[in-house]
Amino acid sequence: MEQPFTLSVPDSEIELLRKKLELTRLPDELDDASWNYGVPLADVRRMVEYWKDGYDWRKAEAEINTLPQYTRDIEVDGFSALNIHYVHQKSTVENAVPLLFVHGWPGHFLEAKKMLPLLTAASKEHPAFHVVALSLPNFGFSEAVTKKGFGAHHYAEVCNKLMLALGYKEYVVQGGDWGYFIGKVLAADYGHKTVKAWHTNMPVAGPPSVWTHPGRFLAFLGSLALPWSARDKAGIARTLNTRKRGMGYFKEQSTQPQTLGYSLADSPAGLLAWIYEKLVHWTDEYPWTDDEVLTWISVYWFSRAGPAASVRIYYEVAGKGAIPVTDVPWSSIPLGLSYFPKELAVVPKLWARALGNVVHESDHERGGHFAAFERPEDLANDVRAMFGKGGPAYGVVPGKDGFA
Secondary structure (H helix, E strand, O other): OOOOOOOOOOOHHHHHHHHHHHHOOOOOOOOOOOOOOOOOHHHHHHHHHHHHHHHOHHHHHHHHHHEEEEEEEEEEEEEEEEEEEEEEOOOOOOOOOEEEEEEOOOOOHHHOOHHHHHHOOOOOOOOOEEEEOOOOOOOOOOOOOOOOOOOHHHHHHHHHHHHHOOOOEEEEEEEOOHHHHHHHHHHHHHHHHOEEEEEEEOOOOOOOOOOHHHHHHHHHHOOOOOOOOHHHHHHHHHHHHHHHOOHHHHHHHHHHHHHHHHHHHHHHHHHHHHHHHHHHHOOOOOOHHHHHHHHHHHHHHHOOOOOOHHHHHHHHHHHOOOOOHHHOOOOOOOOEEEEEEOOOOOOHHHOOOOEEEEEEEOOOOOOOOOHHHOOOOHHHHHHHHOOOOOOOOOOOOOOOOOOO
């Protein structure tokens, strides 16, 4: 049964946060360390002080509560029912395209906030969407899983059952980070049945396989004799740099999430530094304000299960040492790709096109990992183009073209 949701953090929790911030013991720092050793001490000191004495959570909470939020119990095979939190922003266009937005880590449902008015807007020029942006289990204000083994197919099951419960028997999916991987699983598990198309701003793939894509594999072999384009050179360099210097968090969260969890759950300064590092490194010089950062971090701090629960997705899905992207069957439903230059991995398009039935691609000169938040107009326009009149996925949900 759907229940309206209003975010209201108890005063006692806000006071506890303030006390913990008062007791923060910051580390020392080498002279001129800058970002080479991690988040600069000056940044964390400034935000800890502001979080304690200047930042207004109640103001942020009131703004969050302008979004239409709900909770609903979702039964998951092999697990008990989970109470799932979500935003359900409907368009005034009756035949709007149902779209599920799936976040990742260290994101949350608010990643979609800036895109909601863009995607739901009624227009004769572009399609409108009914947008559902959930908090994945263990994230935000959804319930935590209490048993081991909650993997990618379970996350996808929650997403699909939520959309069905909302009356959307057919819908499309958009996501990055874990939203990309869960989108891929949704396409494989529910493609052509309920999931009619999907779009991602994080197209991560290795070279095409001779076994699964022999034509693309031969093209890949041929490309080895050609010089890389400037775009591919820059993308491969960024990908290699991420692999060399930016995967420590991944190793820890996919092998020992509980150990890390004690720091995330007990130290607001530790949680701030752990996530702020990603917000800076994974975006394209996005001008973060302290209020934006602290609202983002506060959603994790005040989350229903606490911030430690969110990192378990790495252990459950990627704990074998690598995300098993190749283990997910290829789906023939339409797939759209948006390429942003400061994504964590930027692979040649020939590789990305092996991810699915790619029908739409968009290149961007600016933008990074959190595209929905840092480049909402660009990402919304990509989705509109894919599903709009003349677009390759126009009318993919029968009777729902999104036009006023």
